[in-house]
Amino acid sequence: MERYRMRRLLFASIILIALNSCQLPTALDDPALVSNLRFSPSAFDSFRRNTEIRYTLKAPATVSIFVSKKDSVGQEFLVKTLIENVNETKGTHSHTWLGDTNQGQFAPIGNYIGVVQIQHKRFEAAVLVFHF
Numbered sequence: 001m002e003r004y005r006m007r008r009l010l011f012a013s014i015i016l017i018a019l020n021s022c023q024l025p026t027a028l029d030d031p032a033l034v035s036n037l038r039f040s041p042s043a044f045d046s047f048r049r050n051t052e053i054r055y056t057l058k059a060p061a062t063v064s065i066f067v068s069k070k071d072s073v074g075q076e077f078l079v080k081t082l083i084e085n086v087n088e089t090k091g092t093h094s095h096t097w098l099g100d101t102n103q104g105q106f107a108p109i110g111n112y113i114g115v116v117q118i119q120h121k122r123f124e125a126a127v128l129v130f131h132f
Contacts, residue, residue, distance in 0.1 A: 033058050034116050034123040036092070043128040046099020046106050051127055053082070053114045054094040063088045064117045065095055067127075069110060079107055099129055106131075 037055040044051045053065060065082040080102055082095045097114070099107050107129050116123040 033061065033118060033121070037114075037116060037123050037125045039097075039114055039125050039127040040094075042126070043130065044099065045132055046129050047131050050096050050098045052094045052096050053116070053125060053127075054092070055116055055123070056092045057088060057090050060087065060089050061118045062086065063093075066115050066117070067097055067107075068113045068115060069107075070113070076113070078102070079112060097127075 035056045035058065037053070039051050039053055041051055057063075063086055064084045066078055066084075067080040067082065068076050069079050070076050080097060080100060082097060101107055109130050110128075112127050112129060114125045114127055116125075
């Protein structure tokens with residue numbers, strides 16, 4: 001009888017662990033959570049003006065936005081963090097990038113990637129920085 005109870009308890013524990021590890025689908029599972037992602041303008045001279053990263057959220061989310069660049073071997077590195085773990089509402093949002101780095105210097109000429117990150121999902125837009 002005791003052996004039967006122990007097996008039942010073990011089985012119930014396994015079921016609880018399995019249920020706790022399951023995740024219900026949310027709006028974050030939808031790849032269309034972020035739409036209309038773009039830089040405006042998509043090419044700019046950071047000595048003379050700035051650009052905005054614009055996007056629309058389908059649902060409220062905790063958002064991080066950063067600008068990165070790939071080096072000559074394709075390794076991505078962080079250039080500028082615009083916002084980090086900010087709760088944003090459903091709707092259209094924009095954040096300004098001055099064309100600077102986290103160290104306060106002008107970003108060199110080149111192609112950059114604007115990343116809107118929600119949990120582990122990345123949504124990307126390209127921007128070109130040039131100098132006259």
